[in-house]
Amino acid sequence: MLAGVLLLIFLPPLVAKDLCKDSQDGFKVRLSIKTALGDDAYEWNESEMFLFRSTLAYAMRKQTKQDTYNITNILVCNDTQRVSFVFVVTSPDDPDQLIPKEQIEQAVRQNKHRINNAFLLSDMTLEFVGIPPTLAAPIIYDTEPWLIVFGVVIGAVAVGIVALLMSTVSKKRRAKEKAAGLSEEDEGIVKENGTALSGLGGKEGVYNQTFSNDNRFTEL
Amino acid sequence: MKLKLPNPGLEDRILSHDELEHLEVEEAGDRPKWDNKAQYMLTCVGFCVGLGNVWRFPYLCQSHGGGAFMIPFLILLVFEGIPLLHLEFAIGQRLRKGSIGVWRTINPYMLGVGIASLCVSFLVSLYYNTIIAWVMWYFFNSFQEPLPWSQCPINANRTGLVSECERSSPVDYFWYRETLNTSAAIEETGGLQWWMILCLISAWGVLYVCCIRGIETTGKAVYVTSTLPYVVLTIFLIRGLTLKGSVDGIKFLFTPDLNELANPTTWLDAGAQVFYSFSLAFGGLISFSSYNSVHNNCEQDAVIISIINAFTSIYAATVIYSIIGFRATERFDDCLSGNILTLLNTFDLPEGSITQSNYQEALHSLNTTNPDIISSLALKTCDLNSFLSEGVEGTGLAFIVFTEAITKMPLSPLWSVLFLIMLFCLGLSSMFGNIEGVLVPLQDLKVFPKSWPKELISGVTCLVCCLVGLIFVQGSGNYWLALFDSFAGSIPLLIIAFSEMIGVVYVYGIDRFNEDLLFMIGHKPNIFWQATWRVISPIIMLAIFIFYFSTIVTKEIFYIAWDPESENFPTLEKKPYPSWIYVIIFLLAGIPSLSVPGTAVFRAIREYCCKKHPSAPVQEINSGSYKVHIQDEELKSQKSQKSDQKFYT
Secondary structure, three states: OHHHHHHHHHHHHHHHHHHHHHOOOOEEEEEOHHHHHHHHOOOOOHHHHHHHHHHHHHHHHHHHOOOOOOHHHEEEEOOOOOOEEEEEEEOOOOOOOEOOHHHHHHHHHHHHHHHHHHOOOOOOOEEEEOOOOOOOOOOOOOOOHHHHHHHHHHHHHHHHHHHHHHHHHHHHHHHHHHHHHHHHHHHHHHHHHOOHHHHHOOOOOOOOHHHOOOOOOOOO | OOOOOOOOOHHHHOOOHHHHHHHHHHOOOOOOOOOOHHHHHHHHHHHHOOHHHHHOHHHHHHHOOHHHHHHHHHHHHHHHHHHHHHHHHHHHHHHOOOHHHHHHHHOHHHHHHHHHHHHHHHHHHHHHHHHHHHHHHHHHOOOOOOOOOOOOOEOOOOOOEOHHHHHOOHHHHHHHHHHOOOOOOOOOOOOEOHHHHHHHHHHHHHHHHHHOOOHHHHHHHHHHHOOHHHHHHHHHHHHHHOOOOHHHHHHHHHOOOHHHHHOHHHHHHHHHHHHHHOOOOOOHHHHHHHOOOOOOOHHHHHHHHHHHHHHHHHHHHHHHHHHHHHHHHHHHHHHHHHHHHHHHHHHOOOOOOOOOOOHHHHHHHHHHHOHHHHHHHOOOOOOHHHHHOOOOOOHHHHHHHHHHHHHOOOOHHHHHHHHHHHHHHHHHHHHHHHHHHHHHHHHHOOOOOOOOOHHHHHHHHHHHHHHHHHHHHEOOHHHHHHHHHHHOOOHHHHHHHHHHHHHHHHHHHHHHHHHHHHHHHOOOOOHHHHHHHHHHHHHHHHHHHHHHHHHHHHOOOEEEEOOOOOOOOOOOEEEEOOOOHHHHHHHHHHHHHHHHHHHHHHHHHHHHHHHHOOOOOOOOOOOHHHHHHHHHHHHHHHHHHHHHHHOOO
């Protein structure tokens, strides 16, 4: 009788351990707390393990939408100093039946973010061996940032070219006006004196022989 | 008894000293002038200091014995670089023309030297501005956090990273795939890459804005483009020295290995680096110097610019290697951490039990207990020196190694922008000289009608160069660029520089040249200049040329390609060139080189033909003025013969 009672008491944990150790539906978990937190690293102890088991139970609840999952459904074994262990999930209805791997994987995947945050870790430092982390969605821009900078640069170049060309054109125009202005002045003086040279005016001013450099008639 | 080749009619072609003095006083003539000495010095410094100082010299320095490389570099700087530089400055200042004008003046048969300079400047401008386009592309992409080359993109069906990127690295992928979109071989054109076309247009646009009116506008631009690189280098030095591992990099760079001095390749590489670094033989320096006043002290300028160039090379090498040291240390740390993690995971040891300091002992003890498990782990060998000597040069250094180092620094977009602005300024200021070497000869050759304003000429030139430069923007563009760089920008320059020295010393006459320098700067050049101009520098040039030519002709030439399908991927694969490339190589290297003797031969044939059939004889007018004209011509030719005879002693 006593033996039977003792067996009954010790059987579940033994069976549980066997379920965990021998099963194919378990996942190995690895935590790198010191790498992630450095000096702020916390100790891994029973309470942390309790938190882990409850987080996983939470994940199973969310995924299966059944509120029956409890901490007793998460069995853990092969605890090492590394801080790595194996866990399995038993069904809430039947403690001897294990939840298949795919379901656990889905549950973990969907709630990885919450599990990470509970432990202040990241995808790199809280590893579920066999469940690769979901990749972050690529950022989609409305306009690529490089096109914006390109637009700014090309705009500045265009403004520069136009400004420089305009300044050349206006310089030439000013030079032309100056030359035309001089010729008008000359014509005025000639008109005042009323000499015959006014007839030689023309569009570009009066040809004043006094200041002429042209000595082609005097070379010989 | 000094050797001097016969050069009839030289007196008629050049301005005499009195005429030069007159020109100086009158300020007549429509030749542009520098606003002040600083503009001239900054432009020359900008032309000489280019991308090569940043990405070629550090690599040469490190691979040829570190600090020991300084010895051949400085020796050849003094005996090869400074004399050639002084020669170009002096001849430009004396004859007051661009490269075509100068050589036509010295002797019409030497016009080929000017034409070769024009060809080389044109070919180099084409591909150099493409490098600036690449810099601009990276610059445009630096205004985002995280930088696009810091992580691999996710593949189409969101299951993992793009495989090409995963097998190589994010920086490699960004450079070869997202920037260049390289094809696997030079034969596959891969089509034009539209984003690169935009960057090429912006590069030529910026260049056009700065060169639109010749030195009037470039003279203003160089205040920024020549000084900004030094500011950025200093900022990077300060930043670099605060990073872990930077001092290791600098130590690695300068650790001397005197055995390298016995290796002739070291001396030849040093000579080639000095020569290319000074941007000699492009014609740009002659042009810039011709805008100076006649009495400008070109001797002092040459020495100052050479010193600045050497200093910049060494300074840039220090900065680059401080950052490379940081990157190598990061890589080493990552490699070691990866190994440690593997060991911890395999043996389920607590975290922190194996650290960098006790890694070796831990590995050894684990190896004695479980050797088979250790060997199955395939641990990587982590050696800091091998990471440091991953000697990269050229575009690989700038766009792969350095950008990777930047992603590991905090505030990476800021450092990226600064670094790329520095590269942009270095490249742009060198382009000013290249374009000068193209525009001025084209004007001297009267290719454009005289009525065209300067703005239109520079616009047309930039447009033509941009259109031809589309070769480098296609999928295989990177391979074409490497081809142009190896052949258009190497052998012809050596030939041109050699011809320049022979031309000035023996055709123009070293005595006349000495007299000119006495007139311009007030004292005759001393024995150092005489020895280097006449003997030492030509011999060095000849030695470098023979070596280069023999290596190219004897070795089988190949190019390295980025081929995702090759077995050694991500290592670049060596591929032989297809046979039709040899035609292109001959055109690139041959046309400029052969135009030096070719023009002389062509001219000689033309003269000979003219003498045989005096075409359209001058109409003999029986008038007094015509007879006087003929008498004048005879007197002139007699005078020139007499003056030539004077120099025959």
